[in-house]
Amino acid sequence: MLALRAMAGVPLHNRAKAKNIIFCFMDGGPSHVDTFDPKPMLKQHEGKPIGESAVTKRSQSNANRVWFGSPWEFKQRGQSGLWVSDLFPHIAQVADRLCVVRSMVGELPLHGQQNLLLHTGRILGQAPSLGAWVSYGLGTENHNLPGYVVLNNDWVPNGGLENFGSSFLPASHQATMVRAKGVPVDNIVPHDTAAVQRRKLALLAEQDAEFASRSSDAQAIEGAIANCETAFLMQSAVPAIADIANEPAHIRQLYGVDSSDEHQRFYATQALRARRLIEAGVRFVEITCPSFDGNNSPWDQHGQIRQNHAKNSRITDQSVAALIIDLEQRGLLDETIVLWAGEMGRTPHTPKVTGTCGRDHHVNGYSILMAGGGFKGGMAFGETDDFGNAVASDPLNIHDIHATLLHQMGIDHEKLIFRHGGRDQRLTDVHGNVVQALLA
Amino acid sequence: MNLFKAITSAIFLPFAGGEVHGEELFSSKIEPLLKQRCFECHSHEKKIKGGLALDSKSGWEKGGESGPAIIPGKPEASLLIKALSHAEKDLKMPPKKMLPSAEIALFTEWIRQGAPDPRVMEVQAAELVVDDAWEVEFQKRLDWWSLKPMRRAEPPKVKDAAWSGEPVDRFVKAALDAAKLTPAPPVEMEVLYRRLSFVLTGLPPVAHARPSSCEEFVDALLRSPHFGERFARHWMDVVRYTDTYGYEWDNPAKGAYEYRDYLIRAFNDDVGFDQLLREQLAGDLLPRPRINTVAQTNENLIGPMFYHMGEHRHGSSLMFNGIHQEMVNNKIDAFSKAFLATTVACARCHDHKLEAVSQRDYYALAAMFTTPRWTTRVIDAPAKNDAAITRLEKLRSAIRDEMSRRWAKPLEASALKEWAASHGAALKGIGAPLATPDQLSQLATEWRKNREAAKKANTAFKSLAPDHWVFEGDGFVHGRVENGTPLIALDGEKVIDRLLPQGWHSNALSSKLPGSLRMPPEHVVPGKFVSLNLAGGEFGGQLVVDDHAFQNETITIYTNTEPAWKSFADAQLKNGVQQVTIEFCTSSLNPNFPPRTGLAKGLKNDDFGFDKRSWLSITGIVSHDVGGTPENELDAFAGLYEANVGSAPWEHIASWFNAAVHRWCSNKVRAGDRQVLDWLLANGLLPNKTEPGTKLAELVTEYRRVEAGIAFPRTVISMDEREVLHAKYPLNVRGNVDAPGTLVEPASLKMLHGDRVADRLALAESLLHPEHPLTARVYVNRVWQWIFGTGLVATPDDFGRLGDKPSHSELLDWLAREFIREGWSTKKLVRRLVLSQTFRQSGLVTDAARERDPGNRLLHHYPTRRLEAEEIRDSLLVVSGRFDPQLFGRPILPYRTAEDDKKRLFSGPLDGDGRRSIYLQMSIMDPPRFLVGFNLPDLKLPTGRRDVTNVPSQALIMLNDPFVNAMSKHWADKLLKRTSATTEDQIGWMFERVFSRLPREDEMRRWLAASQDFGGDTPDAWERLAHAFFNTKEFIYYR
Structure with a gap:
């Protein structure tokens, strides 16, 4: 569904460091203890019961489960020595650009609630998505393009399409969905030839103008007439940006758009489109992961974590790193925040350690990362305990991240409000603090 | 460690040698701090938030809703310190800004010293005052227009004759007069008919059906079954109608469409709103x-x-x-x-x-x-199946009589011996004694021992009569059977499928009949455990329900024909759960069937659980305080081992069998006989064929015919x-x-x-x-909004302080009283409104009106309204001729470009089979996208008033959406069939269908020219022309 910015945004509250956000949504919950949060204790205690004291409501846990060491080796990377596991060989190469938060705390270890919390700041949803708020707050720089685009593959995440919605904000701020394969946007391919369509629009212009003049609400009718003209232009503008055919070979190679793996090809295509979209003035671009094995959500490996976390990495790792490298080469990384986050982490324990075992839902200390847009590079913030089972210092919640992201975009999260249901609503509801420690 | 500990440990130091102590500390430091920092929200003079008062010792001793605020001597355990240190997200006091750490340190020290507090106040008095504080505030808040009685206003007198008849008009005109505004002149008939048609049915008017009067037209529309669809859909917005439950799996909302159809029937039959409520x-x-x-x-x-x-x-x-x-x-x-x-x-x-x-x-x-x-x-209406059930019971009894005659012939010992020699595989369970006939005495001893042991063990189990358990559904209500009741085979050569043990069998007469047994809360049922002897199949099973938590997933599907004991321990109640119950039910009565995909083994993902046979048996209920389940007391062998075996084992075995058969034939079945008979039956030792041409065959055929005639529940x-x-x-x-x-x-x-x-x-x-200040006002206001676009109160879901105030408060009250007087009839109310002069106004707006009342709150004209999402889609169906007017039924899946079978997001036909949009499946997870494009409301929340947005994506839908183009093609095909029509005729006809009016001359010229440019009289050109009509603004707006 395409939606255009109707408003010019609100005046900035502070000096903006960044203009755009690209959100790589790792739907399903990548394991923190297999990616950015090394826990050698897990290997040492592998197979030992976790005990009652490790059981928490923020984890799918019981006392009889056993610790499970990471199948991947962790190494310190780059100048900074940031720890990244071998699961992400490409992301590891840009470690010095990464600002990793290891102390994220969610509310309940359930996909739907966490997805909605991550996107809308409320476990219930029924509120606008982060992307919609950014679009509402800043407006678009290109009136032929929407302010919030989700690069998706017809995947409906847990919590539903509401994750990408505008809720009580004007509908023009809801995400426009661009899919990886086939027609990129619904209804964007003209049904008619340009000549026929032009003739139709000419006919309609006359007919509708008359109707508008006879109507008590000429303004609404005229608005609808103007929309026809905009729609006509969008039919060429949107596919042109989605089209990556003319990207040079080295760029295509960098992202992996010609990979033999279908899913990696989709993801790489979307990552490259993300860069093109922000170059064209789209404020907020979100990329979802393709689902490949009929899982509830792509990163949700309750079993087969070795095989399928590796597969998820093959699909996304190279393109995420490419995006950071490409943006930097173009001088765009300073003004673009790349946010990499799932809705949860995964338990450092499992019912039984086997070759096919997995990890379950965990929101009591998990990792996300930001790069660019004024975030410090090569750093890790916050800590979990020795087992990665609970947050140990500097807990952050999603509201803090939302507040910090908006801050970098020049928006005070307490001032970006919309009156609805008798209240001044905010993305961060009544929570959130800007985390200065993450900022350069 | 947490912030709280950090603070409390850090601040102990400066007070280690404390300068002031005890009550002196309290009066010099603590009391002033309490007054300064806390009394604003926690004192009898101001407010008592969270029930906590800090202006007396008893206040903090008793504490608020979270319990005592202070535990003397234990600052770390005191809620007050926790709150002051902002350690927990939900417990921060003062909420906005933390106190300076020096002040927190004072409180900590004071509590450490035992919280000496010399203040005295009666606890009882304090409680009274607590109530008084809210009471005073409460009384203030009752002073609000919508909570005050509805007034009895006389409709004002107005001078204009046309506006003097209908009381509604008199109220409206008087207000216009007062504002020195004039109403718009009456609208042209063709515009009014189009308006009436959309307002009352949500569909464009049928061309050529020109009524003789407005009243006649209105009455025809009110009689149309499409009226119910239109008004049901309005109400469905208010109650957040959905066919699925969204979240992660988008499970079907069982029977939601029955509720939708019920609303349609109710609005069509004009069931009073009082009854509907x-x-x-x-x-x-x-x-x-x-x-x-x-x-x-x-x-x-x-x-x-x-x-x-x-x-x-x-x-x-x-x-x-x-x-x-x-x-x-x-x-x-x-x-x-x-x-x-x-x-x-x-x-x-x-x-x-x-x-x-x-x-x-x-x-x-x-x-x-x-x-x-x-x-x-x-x-289903009660007694719907009674005739069939009575008939089936009679037939079953007659079949049993017939079988009794056939089974009367005793089994011969010699034949049995011969049979056993060639059926070794069958010689286990009941048949086991036949394998070792020479050891019957030893077996008898062993049997006695086991039987004694089982009986002894079973003393721990108390049989429980399900007196306060709820049986629902004909399957169980008519499913209580005596031991050995035959289950008639529904197909094949066999007469009897098997013999049923005593108990409840939902399938005793037909596995189409539904059954559910609902247990009282576990902790009310005697004993720490309750065990049931259960069997079931075809998705019969159980659901554990925690506190009626609406979507429990603890569903278990049974797949055993022979009953087996299942034990249920009282759950530990936590998380605010007040009760846990269990429902034993066939699939149609299981509130979570079908469950999320994958949980019901054998159920295909695209199976929405409709029209399924399903069954469940309950043959025993016991309560107990220790774990385990009842042992088998081996009744079946009593006839064999209790009598003296003697020297002729085969005769003895045969007489054991024959006695059981004889008892069955004379309706005197004993415990254990059923297993013996079932074994004989299963092994072909009892005749069990329908025998074509006999009375038995006739009875069985008739049984099967009657059973086939029973509808699924x-x-x-x-x-x-x-x-x-x-x-x-x-x-x-x-x-x-x-x-x-x-x-x-x-x-x-x-x-x-x-x-x-x-x-x-x-x-x-x-x-x-009848004097309730809200119910009628709120509903009447909704109906007003459905008719006029905006309610007399513009915020239909909020009559409170954040809502709008009524534009015509006396009219609202008059209408509400009149509505009640007329029997809460929606149709009478609607008829009154649409026949009013107020409704019949045109859309002409005077400059004065635009200036002084731009929002049209005084109703000086009828507004231009965009069609709602469903009306746009339905109009495309109607105009193109694709419309299927069929009412009611299961939801039609919306068209989707991609499917996800795990979440049951399947695609339906592009045109929804021509059915109205109200019948499309409303999936919370992925609602019909065409409708979403035109402001279908959020399916999770009550929506009294829909948004109307105006965005380019709507233009793109009308230009390029495959459904719109398919409807253009469909319409063009219809046009091409009118072979004798000229192009002018066709365009005129198209105008009538789309706009409910004929073209003016210049319009005819305009569309003729376009038709030529599109290719003249060709299929492509007609399709383009049809498509252009659908893209006019006049198509999606009415005046």
Whole structure:
């Protein structure tokens, strides 16, 4: 569904460091203890019961489960020595650009609630998505393009399409969905030839103008007439940006758009489109992961974590790193925040350690990362305990991240409000603090 | 370690040698601090938030809703210090800014010293004052227009004759006169007919059906079955209608479409809104069923589906705290907005900030709404199957008589011996003695020993009569059978499928009949355990229900034919859960069937669970305090081993068998006989063929014919308040689910004198009191909005302080009283409004009106309205000729470009089979996208008034969406069939169908020219022309 910015945004509250956000949504919950949060204790205690004291409501846990060491080796990377596991060989190469938060705390270890919390700041949803708020707050720089685009593959995440919605904000701020394969946007391919369509629009212009003049609400009718003209232009503008055919070979190679793996090809295509979209003035671009094995959500490996976390990495790792490298080469990384986050982490324990075992839902200390847009590079913030089972210092919640992201975009999260249901609503509801420690 | 510890440990130091002590510390430091920092919100002079008063010692001793605020000597354990140190997200005091650490240190030191507090105040007096504080505030808040009695205003006199008839017009005209504005002149007839058609049916008028008068036209539209569809859809917005539950798996909302159809029938039959309200809130509690003779349904039981709309989360409240509380919130929100236009849900965490609604009110409603079982009911009219059931019972009895004659011939010992020699595989279980006939005495000894042991073990189990258990559905109500009752085979050569043990068998007569047995709460059932002897198949099974938490996933499907004991231990109640119950049910009565994909083994993902045979048997119920299940007492062998074996084992075995058969034939079956007979039957030792041409064959054929004629049950998730525990609901302190406070008794809102209302039926009746200030006003205002686009109160879901105030308050009151007087009839109200001069105005706006009342609150013209999403889609169907006017039925899947079978997001036909949009499946997870494009409301929340946005994506839909283009093609094909028509004729006809008017000359020239440019009289050109019509603004707006 395409939606255009109707408003010019609100005046900035502070000096903006960044203009755009690209959100790589790792739907399903990548394991923190297999990616950015090394826990050698897990290997040492592998197979030992976790005990009652490790059981928490923020984890799918019981006392009889056993610790499970990471199948991947962790190494310190780059100048900074940031720890990244071998699961992400490409992301590891840009470690010095990464600002990793290891102390994220969610509310309940359930996909739907966490997805909605991550996107809308409320476990219930029924509120606008982060992307919609950014679009509402800043407006678009290109009136032929929407302010919030989700690069998706017809995947409906847990919590539903509401994750990408505008809720009580004007509908023009809801995400426009661009899919990886086939027609990129619904209804964007003209049904008619340009000549026929032009003739139709000419006919309609006359007919509708008359109707508008006879109507008590000429303004609404005229608005609808103007929309026809905009729609006509969008039919060429949107596919042109989605089209990556003319990207040079080295760029295509960098992202992996010609990979033999279908899913990696989709993801790489979307990552490259993300860069093109922000170059064209789209404020907020979100990329979802393709689902490949009929899982509830792509990163949700309750079993087969070795095989399928590796597969998820093959699909996304190279393109995420490419995006950071490409943006930097173009001088765009300073003004673009790349946010990499799932809705949860995964338990450092499992019912039984086997070759096919997995990890379950965990929101009591998990990792996300930001790069660019004024975030410090090569750093890790916050800590979990020795087992990665609970947050140990500097807990952050999603509201803090939302507040910090908006801050970098020049928006005070307490001032970006919309009156609805008798209240001044905010993305961060009544929570959130800007985390200065993450900022350069 | 947490912040709290850091603070408390850090601040001990400066006071280690403390300068002031005891009461001196209190009076010099603590009391002034309390006054300065805390009394604003925690004193009798100001407010007593969270129930905590700090202006007396007893105040903090007693504490607020979270318990005592201070534990003398233990600062770390004291809530006060926790709150002051802002250690917990939900417990920060003062909420905005933390006190300086030096001040916190003072409090900590004071508590460490034992919190000496010389102040004295009567606890009892304090409690009274607590109530008084809210009472004063409450009384202030009652002073609000919508809570005051409806006035009895006389319609004012106006000078204009045309505006003097209908009282509605007199009110409107008087207000216009007062503002020195004039109403718009009456609109042209063709425009009025188009307006009336959309307003009353949501469909464009049928071309060429020119009525002789406006009244006649209105009455025809009110009689049209499409009126019910239109008004049902309006109400469906208000109650957040959905066919699925969204969240992670988008499970089907069982029987939602029955509720949708029920609404359509109700609006078409003009069932009074009072009755509709009663049924939706408490239909299950009404003493007499309201039977719809056409649909053959008990409408009462469908009404409470109202509660089940909205999102349902899966899982169990015993596993995750916070799930059912969110859903309860949604229910309270929907109830209070839909019927009272009041935002009660805001009082979940604290007394309402603005309205006369306390936090206690919220939890009183929660208690009322969580008292009943939120479960499935059979909505078939009672006695619908009675004739068939009686007939089947008679036939079964006759078949048994016939079989008795055939089984009367005794088994010969010699034949049995011969049979055993060649059937070694069958010689186990009941047949085991046949394998070693020479060891019968030893076996008898062993049997006696085992039997004794089993009997001894079984003394721990007390047989339980299900006196306070609820049986629902004809399967169980008519499924209580004696031991050995034959289960008639429904196909094949066999007469009897097997013999049933004593107990309840939902399939005793037909596996189409539904059955559910609902247990009382576990902790009420005697014993720490309850065990049931259960069998079932075809998705019969059990569902464990935690606190009626609406979408429990603890579903177990049975696949055993021979009953097996299952044991249920009393669950540990936690997370605010007040009761755990279990329902044993066939698939149609299982509120969570079909469950999320993958949970019911063998069920295909695209199987929505309709029209399924399903069965369940319950043959024993016992209670016990130790684990385990009852042992088999081996009754079956009593006839063999209790008698003296003697020297002729085969004769002895044969007589054991023959005695059991004989008892069956003479209806004197004993315990254990059933297993013996079943074994004989299964092994072909008893005749069991239909024998074509015999009376037996006739009876069996007839049995099968009658059984085939039984319809599958119709079931809906509703309410069942029979044999329940009246719930008390724990008040969640500050809305925090982990901080359950006092238990609140069921009641309604105090502001509506509902504190004496203890159940849903009383709640409904209290709302229907003719002097209730909200019910009729709120509904009448909704109807006004459906007719005029904006309500007299522009915020139909909020008549409170954040809502709009009425534009014509006396008119609103007059209409509400008149509505009640006319029997709460929607159709009479609608008829009055659409025949008014106010409604018949044109859209002409004078400059004065535009200047002084740009929002048209005074109704000086009829507004231009964009069609709602459904009207646009339905108009495309009607105009193109693709429309299928069929009413009712199961949801049609929306067209999707991609499917996800795990979430049952399948694609349906592009044109939805031509059916109206109201019949498209409303999936919370992925609603019909065409409709979403034109502001279909959020399916989770009550929506009194839809948004109307105007965005380019709508233009793109009309230009390029495959459905719009398919309808253009469909229409073009129709046009091409009118072979004798000229192009002018065709264009004229198209104008009539799309705009309900003929083209003016210049318009005809315009469209003729376009037709030429599109290719003249070719299929492509007609399709383009049709498509252009669909893209006109006049198509999606009416005036």
